[in-house]
Amino acid sequence: VLPDDIRKALLFIVDCCMKRDYLQAMDQYIKLAIGNAPWPIGVTMVGIHERSAREKIYTNSVAHIMNDETTRKYLQSIKRLMTLCQRRYPALPSKSVEFNSLANGSDLQALLSEEKNPTKGPSEDRLRLMPASKE
Numbered sequence: 001v002l003p004d005d006i007r008k009a010l011l012f013i014v015d016c017c018m019k020r021d022y023l024q025a026m027d028q029y030i031k032l033a034i035g036n037a038p039w040p041i042g043v044t045m046v047g048i049h050e051r052s053a054r055e056k057i058y059t060n061s062v063a064h065i066m067n068d069e070t071t072r073k074y075l076q077s078i079k080r081l082m083t084l085c086q087r088r089y090p091a092l093p094s095k096s097v098e099f100n101s102l103a104n105g106s107d108l109q110a111l112l113s114e115e116k117n118p119t120k121g122p123s124e125d126r127l128r129l130m131p132a133s134k135e
Helices: 004-018 022-033 069-088 107-116
Strands: none
Touching: 004 022, 004 069, 022 069
């Protein structure tokens, strides 16, 4: 059973992908995966003076959602689905993540091919998802 906060975040990610707002989906994914707690980088006890923000850094306040193997795998699958949606249903560069990256294919090429082939349907169509089967 999914915790309620994770379920809400996943539904928000799916909704953003359906609206082709991949930037908002990525922001929510980052919040879900690593959270927004401060991450200490390097050594915090450098110098002889007390730092005011040092007491705010706790190891238990960091989101440890990626430590669970099952949760890590389904979060990785969500990220892969987000990337697939962005490739299959391209959006404007301002709503895309890593728009012209050639690592896994180019979103620019996907967008240009969609603009050249208007028979697929208007670019404002929403991504259609099938409801889950009730088993």
